[in-house]
Every structure is written in structure tokens, then in C-alpha cells.
Amino acid sequence: MKNVRPLHDRLLVRRIEPKETAKGGIIIPDTAKEKSQEGEVLAVGNGKVLDDGTKLALEVKKGDRILFGKYSGSEIKVGGEDVLILREDEVLVVLT
Numbered sequence: 749m750k751n752v753r754p755l756h757d758r759l760l761v762r763r764i765e766p767k768e769t770a771k772g773g774i775i776i777p778d779t780a781k782e783k784s785q786e787g788e789v790l791a792v793g794n795g796k797v798l799d800d801g802t803k804l805a806l807e808v809k810k811g812d813r814i815l816f817g818k819y820s821g822s823e824i825k826v827g828g829e830d831v832l833i834l835r836e837d838e839v840l841v842v843l844t
Contacts, residue, residue: 752826754833757796759808761787761821761832786815786843787832796836806836813843 754760764786789812795803808814816839821832 752791754791754793756793757804757806757836758793759789759806759814759834759836759839760791760826761814761816761834762790762829763787763832764813783818785818786813788813790831808836808839808842814839815841815843 752760763784765784789808789810792806792808792810795805797803816832816834820838821834823830823832825831
């Protein structure tokens with residue numbers, strides 16, 4: 749991911765996939781799974797540029813685990829890996 753740098757208030761995020769089995773030991777097939785809404789931030793932009801030209805720093809930083817909306821972001825493939833590009837305002841929660 750070293751050759752990709754998001755611009756402005758955008759984040760590059762890798763989805764964190766849930767475990768393959770349910771609590772009862774039942775294996776969930778790929779066709780029945782929903783895409784995870786949890787991810788790890790791989791890279792962040794420089795900050796949001798406001799109308800007056802000043803730059804607002806991002807609250808989310810590289811390495812944070814986040815939750816985002818079900819239909820948020822754009823999926824792209826970087827180096828053979830599927831990742832998301834999100835705006836910071838699409839992030840719902842930073843997990844601690």
C-alpha cells in the first residue's frame with residue numbers, strides 16, 4: 749500500500765472479515781455472508797480543505813479500527829487486494 753496515498757479527507761481501508769463459523773459451530777457459506785462494516789485504516793489523506801482555504805486535520809489515523817456504513821466508500825483493487833476509499837465523514841465509530 750506504499751504506492752497509494754489518499755487525497756484530502758479520504759481514507760484507504762481494509763475490511764476486517766468476520767470469522768467463518770457461527771457460535772454453534774455452523775460454517776457460513778460465502779454466498780450467505782454480508783460484507784463486513786469493520787475495517788483497518790491503511791492510509792489517510794492530508795486533511796479536509798475548508799471553503800476559506802484552511803486545512804482541517806483528520807481525526808482518524810493510520811492503524812485505527814473503524815466502523816463504517818454498509819454502502820459507504822468505493823471498492824478498488826490495490827496490489828491484488830480489495831480495499832475501500834472512504835471520506836472521513838463516512839466513518840461512524842473509531843474502535844478503541
